[in-house]
Amino acid sequence: MSFEPCPSSLIDTHCHLAGDEFVDDLEAVIARALEAGVTDAVCILDAASGVERQRVDRLRQLWPSLRFAAGLHPHHAAQVAADEVTRLVSEVLAQTSAVAVGEIGLDYHYDFAPREVQQVIFADQVALAVARDLPVVIHSREADADTLAVLDTHGGGRARGVFHCFTGDQALAEAAVSRGFHLSFSGIVTFPRADALREVARWVPADRWLVETDSPYLAPAPRRGGRNEPARVQAVLETIARCRGLSIEEAQAQAWRNANAVFGATPPSRGRVDTPTTMC
Numbered sequence: 001m002s003f004e005p006c007p008s009s010l011i012d013t014h015c016h017l018a019g020d021e022f023v024d025d026l027e028a029v030i031a032r033a034l035e036a037g038v039t040d041a042v043c044i045l046d047a048a049s050g051v052e053r054q055r056v057d058r059l060r061q062l063w064p065s066l067r068f069a070a071g072l073h074p075h076h077a078a079q080v081a082a083d084e085v086t087r088l089v090s091e092v093l094a095q096t097s098a099v100a101v102g103e104i105g106l107d108y109h110y111d112f113a114p115r116e117v118q119q120v121i122f123a124d125q126v127a128l129a130v131a132r133d134l135p136v137v138i139h140s141r142e143a144d145a146d147t148l149a150v151l152d153t154h155g156g157g158r159a160r161g162v163f164h165c166f167t168g169d170q171a172l173a174e175a176a177v178s179r180g181f182h183l184s185f186s187g188i189v190t191f192p193r194a195d196a197l198r199e200v201a202r203w204v205p206a207d208r209w210l211v212e213t214d215s216p217y218l219a220p221a222p223r224r225g226g227r228n229e230p231a232r233v234q235a236v237l238e239t240i241a242r243c244r245g246l247s248i249e250e251a252q253a254q255a256w257r258n259a260n261a262v263f264g265a266t267p268p269s270r271g272r273v274d275t276p277t278t279m280c
């Protein structure tokens with residue numbers, strides 16, 4: 001499955017529209033997204049949640065171009081028996097014709113599951129993604145070295161995808177890009193104190209950045225703290241455009257191409273680290 005090239009469209013590459021937070025006014029949320037020019041989104045499904053799976057048909061009806069990704073989040077790594085994870089995630093991938101495995105990864109900030117368990121569950125899903133030739137959507141928090149180690153060990157040099165809600169430093173950005181990965185920026189890049197992150201957004205090669213909302217989380221400035229929704233991906237795009245010296249139209253077209261490279265049929269080139277010519 002690939003996205004049709006449409007440079008005037010905007011895509012929110014990471015949102016949780018199947019969550020409880022959107023049940024009451026999903027139609028209005030989607031209408032606002034479309035009005036804002038956000039024609040597409042990747043909806044992240046929690047593979048362990050039967051409730052989210054039940055909402056897929058309604059989501060599809062309301063937003064036919066919506067794509068899905070499915071995975072077992074590190075927060076829930078202890079909720080499913082390790083030998084069941086691959087079967088469970090495979091089932092949801094098939095049910096939804098998913099374009100990616102995710103979100104998956106390691107979260108050592110909350111440590112909701114033991115770290116060894118998180119690592120095993122992450123590794124199995126990386127292997128699954130590689131076997132299916134699907135990208136991964138990675139959630140990595142305070143776990144940079146182990147995240148890279150799992151990708152290197154279990155990706156067999158073929159893992160690709162995106163570090164979602166990227167908040168890492170320059171070293172992690174370079175490590176991710178040199179492995180062929182994309183960095184996805186969320187509303188955090190709009191926060192007043194996020195100068196270091198905006199530096200990364202300026203540095204990242206032109207073909208390696210994406211924008212997302214992570215709705216309902218991470219509302220961009222100035223609505224910080226409220227419920228987020230896909231329409232607000234525009235604010236993230238505007239910040240990235242400003243950092244990189246692009247017009248909104250140029251940024252939008254680039255974001256679209258990059259999303260297509262990750263979630264469409266054509267894998268991105270690997271190992272390239274070119275330096276952008278634009279400045280913040």
Ligand SMILES: [Zn+2]
Nearest residue numbers: 103139164165
């Ligand atoms: Zn996440």
Ligand SMILES: [Zn+2]
Nearest residue numbers: 014044103214
């Ligand atoms: Zn998320």
